[in-house]
Amino acid sequence: MNAKSSIAGRLGSRRSTSMTAAVTVAALALSLAACGSDSKSDDDKGGKQADPSAVAGALDQPAEITFWSWVPNIDRTVALFEKKYPKVHVKLVNVGQSKDEYTKLQAALKAGSGAPDVAQIEYYALPQFAITKQLVNLADFGAASLRDKFASSAWSQVNVAGGIYGVPQDTGPMAMFYRKDVLDKLGATPPKTWAEVAELGKKIKAADPANFVTYLDPGDAGQANSLIWQQGGKPYQVSGESSAAVKLKDDPGAAKWAATWGPMLADKTVESTPSWNEEWWKSMGAGKYALWLAGAWAPAVMQKNLPQGAGQWAVAPMPTGDGAPGSAENGGSSVAVTKQAKNKAASVAFATWLNSDPEAVKSLNSDVGLFPATRLLLDDPTFRGADLPYFPGTKPNEVFAQMSGAVRPEWQYLPFQVYANSIFKDTIGQVYKPGGDLPGALSTWQERITTFGKEQGFTMK
Amino acid sequence: MSTSTLPDRPSAAGDASSRFFRPRGRRPHRGRGGSGKSGGRRDRRDRRDRKSTALTVAMALMLGYTLLPLVWLMFGVTKSNEGLLSSRGLWFADDFNLFDNIHDVFTYEDGIYLRWFANNLLYSVVGAGGAAMIATLGGYALAKFEFAGRRLMFALVLGAISIPGTALAVPTYLLFSDVGIVNTPWAVILPSLASPFGLYLMRVYAADAVPDAMLEAARMDGAGELRIFFTISLRLLAPGFVTVLLFALVATWNNYFLPLIVLNDPNWFPLTVGLNRWNGQANGGSVAGSTAIYPILLTGSLLAIVPLIVAFLFLQRFWQSGLSAGGVKQ
Numbered sequence: 001m002n003a004k005s006s007i008a009g010r011l012g013s014r015r016s017t018s019m020t021a022a023v024t025v026a027a028l029a030l031s032l033a034a035c036g037s038d039s040k041s042d043d044d045k046g047g048k049q050a051d052p053s054a055v056a057g058a059l060d061q062p063a064e065i066t067f068w069s070w071v072p073n074i075d076r077t078v079a080l081f082e083k084k085y086p087k088v089h090v091k092l093v094n095v096g097q098s099k100d101e102y103t104k105l106q107a108a109l110k111a112g113s114g115a116p117d118v119a120q121i122e123y124y125a126l127p128q129f130a131i132t133k134q135l136v137n138l139a140d141f142g143a144a145s146l147r148d149k150f151a152s153s154a155w156s157q158v159n160v161a162g163g164i165y166g167v168p169q170d171t172g173p174m175a176m177f178y179r180k181d182v183l184d185k186l187g188a189t190p191p192k193t194w195a196e197v198a199e200l201g202k203k204i205k206a207a208d209p210a211n212f213v214t215y216l217d218p219g220d221a222g223q224a225n226s227l228i229w230q231q232g233g234k235p236y237q238v239s240g241e242s243s244a245a246v247k248l249k250d251d252p253g254a255a256k257w258a259a260t261w262g263p264m265l266a267d268k269t270v271e272s273t274p275s276w277n278e279e280w281w282k283s284m285g286a287g288k289y290a291l292w293l294a295g296a297w298a299p300a301v302m303q304k305n306l307p308q309g310a311g312q313w314a315v316a317p318m319p320t321g322d323g324a325p326g327s328a329e330n331g332g333s334s335v336a337v338t339k340q341a342k343n344k345a346a347s348v349a350f351a352t353w354l355n356s357d358p359e360a361v362k363s364l365n366s367d368v369g370l371f372p373a374t375r376l377l378l379d380d381p382t383f384r385g386a387d388l389p390y391f392p393g394t395k396p397n398e399v400f401a402q403m404s405g406a407v408r409p410e411w412q413y414l415p416f417q418v419y420a421n422s423i424f425k426d427t428i429g430q431v432y433k434p435g436g437d438l439p440g441a442l443s444t445w446q447e448r449i450t451t452f453g454k455e456q457g458f459t460m461k
Numbered sequence: 462m463s464t465s466t467l468p469d470r471p472s473a474a475g476d477a478s479s480r481f482f483r484p485r486g487r488r489p490h491r492g493r494g495g496s497g498k499s500g501g502r503r504d505r506r507d508r509r510d511r512k513s514t515a516l517t518v519a520m521a522l523m524l525g526y527t528l529l530p531l532v533w534l535m536f537g538v539t540k541s542n543e544g545l546l547s548s549r550g551l552w553f554a555d556d557f558n559l560f561d562n563i564h565d566v567f568t569y570e571d572g573i574y575l576r577w578f579a580n581n582l583l584y585s586v587v588g589a590g591g592a593a594m595i596a597t598l599g600g601y602a603l604a605k606f607e608f609a610g611r612r613l614m615f616a617l618v619l620g621a622i623s624i625p626g627t628a629l630a631v632p633t634y635l636l637f638s639d640v641g642i643v644n645t646p647w648a649v650i651l652p653s654l655a656s657p658f659g660l661y662l663m664r665v666y667a668a669d670a671v672p673d674a675m676l677e678a679a680r681m682d683g684a685g686e687l688r689i690f691f692t693i694s695l696r697l698l699a700p701g702f703v704t705v706l707l708f709a710l711v712a713t714w715n716n717y718f719l720p721l722i723v724l725n726d727p728n729w730f731p732l733t734v735g736l737n738r739w740n741g742q743a744n745g746g747s748v749a750g751s752t753a754i755y756p757i758l759l760t761g762s763l764l765a766i767v768p769l770i771v772a773f774l775f776l777q778r779f780w781q782s783g784l785s786a787g788g789v790k791q
Contacts, residue, residue: 111639
């Protein structure tokens with residue numbers, strides 16, 4: 001899910017002291033150790049229970065489903081479900097955001113009891129749970145037929161190691177938010193290429209050295225991953241269940257990313273700062289950053305924390321190297337069914353309804369404020385043409401939907417991305433400064449992730 | 462000891478305390494004693510003055526460093542969300558929202574904050590109280606009784622101090638899951654009861670604070686070991702007990718990772734886990750029905766530290782030693 005999850009991810013990565021890293025390692029070690037022993041019996045079980053036809057009728061039978069989600073107001077969409085299927089009771093539990101939930105989920109799945117039937121899992125964390133056979137492969141329940149209902153960028157992210165391990169709920173295709181007032185004052189137009197972004201940075205610097213074209217957060221691995229993705233990078237590769245590769249050092253997209261941001265850091269036209277805190281919101285409100293590169297979930301957060309910014313901000317496509325459209329996902333999450341689900345058919349049916357039924361997806365968008373993963377809305381002229389009062393006279397959803405279509409394909413996350421992100425701060429985060437050696441830090445990050453992967457028993461290519 | 466060779470060493474405890482409370486550099490040296498002695502005192506004072514300037518500065522810096530976030534929090538709780546994001550951190554915003562914020566904290570999500578607060582009290586009182594009691598019993602036994610394996614046990618306890626609780630949280634979860642007490646208060650309270658550091662502290666403290674001669678006298682008079690412990694030793698151990706209690710209170714009150722892992726029901730969350738959940742929510746948000754909960758988060762955080770402050774103020778009066786002074790001839 002977008003706003004919440006990606007923000008929680010950021011908080012998580014910022015919190016990544018050695019302690020949290022150690023914890024991540026501990027929790028992960030546990031999950032991966034489970035891989036060998038559990039997989040056989042689970043496969044057997046999966047084979048027996050997998051019955052696509054059971055899903056259709058499951059919701060007409062009495063059932064109780066426990067659903068872990070931290071998304072505020074999602075209870076409204078769940079209420080619609082219970083109204084439609086009165087025999088099924090959904091127990092919605094908020095056990096914490098993002099990493100907090102994963103920690104609990106990991107422990108409960110390993111212990112063999114205590115896990116929910118259905119759980120909210122961000123795309124970046126999904127492979128970790130999928131590859132250790134802790135989630136139900138939805139393909140066994142006929143989920144392959146859902147494929148056309150979702151944006152391909154969302155669908156590809158729930159496909160892990162040949163299985164389908166979640167139903168996409170929301171996405172965060174990246175777009176460029178810019179301050180109209182700041183650009184107007186400089187007589188500048190919204191940049192379309194990275195070169196223009198750098199130019200704009202110099203202009204801003206010349207006008208007032210205290211302002212910047214945008215910022216980089218040294219604690220936010222999600223931001224860096226998305227920006228590398230957006231430049232065409234594919235640094236993480238997973239093949240099968242026990243083999244992975246990290247190619248940050250030699251990845252062309254990562255190299256472009258370093259070549260884009262390194263000079264801007266050197267010119268001090270980009271600020272390195274922690275984000276998502278009160279100080280940062282103040283800077284955002286004061287026009288310190290002309291651009292904000294963020295997922296399509298951003299408007300929901302801006303309306304809340306920058307209410308005075310209505311009319312100041314506008315939306316444009318992401319800048320790219322050559323000016324042709326290209327984007328990436330930033331945040332977003334899926335809904336998965338765990339191996340411990342008591343009624344797997346009903347759980348799968350619930351997860352499917354919640355994220356693909358027309359009534360449900362409209363509620364997720366308007367009541368909950370999620371940016372959709374479903375084509376039902378992304379291709380809907382009413383949705384695309386909707387006016388957001390925060391951006392008067394523009395059609396931001398149109399831009400977001402275009403960006404969603406322009407997300408570069410074939411991105412993958414590692415089965416231990418949670419750990420990889422947690423050491424971002426100690427590697428790349430350290431060189432987010434003028435003259436910082438970004439390519440060198442990419443190597444360091446790669447080495448540390450690779451070492452960890454080997455320690456966990458993965459074949460690291 | 463002799464005053465001539467060690468002039469700045471006080472000969473009695475009373476002297477020592479008056480030394481600390483004497484205003485710096487004010488005392489006229491003509492007052493007491495002979496000229497030789499007062500001259501010695503002046504030397505000492507000068508030396509101490511030089512030293513204390515640096516120390517005072519260092520302490521002031523440290524004090525500022527630790528208090529600054531708290532001061533920020535104090536100002537923060539008086540602001541609305543909008544005020545918070547538009548005003549200076551270390552001063553008031555235009556609006557004064559403290560009472561609204563307090564009201565919001567206690568009513569947000571059907572008043573779950575009070576529930577969390579009560580949970581915290583339960584976990585801390587039972588957990589820290591139990592931990593302090595067990596540590597006192599154990600430390601006393603290790604210090605005052607000879608039995609086989611005593612040294613080994615103590616070595617094990619010392620070793621246990623070096624294992625961070627965080628590393629044990631996941632194995633603890635698996636263990637509790639087998640026993641079936643995951644997601645119950647016991648899962649938080651039971652591990653809190655073991656305090657290796659407290660035990661170590663109490664052993665060291667009991668070795669000196671309870672004179673062997675006093676125990677022997679009590680035994681001669683026919684008192685049983687339990688009676689000796691509760692009527693004599695426990696009182697002598699009170700300062701150590703309170704110290705361990707305070708350490709354990711802080712540890713259990715702020716316990717985060719263990720409850721995060723072992724509790725899945727928000728109704729059993731302590732404040733740390735609950736506030737962290739709100740922290741995530743404050744940064745998230747959604748269009749419809751979004752609640753600007755930064756102020757609630759800040760106010761909840763401030764209210765959460767009040768009991769610890771009260772506990773310290775209340776318990777530090779037990780921090781007195783020397784209860785047995787003069788009780789036995791040594």
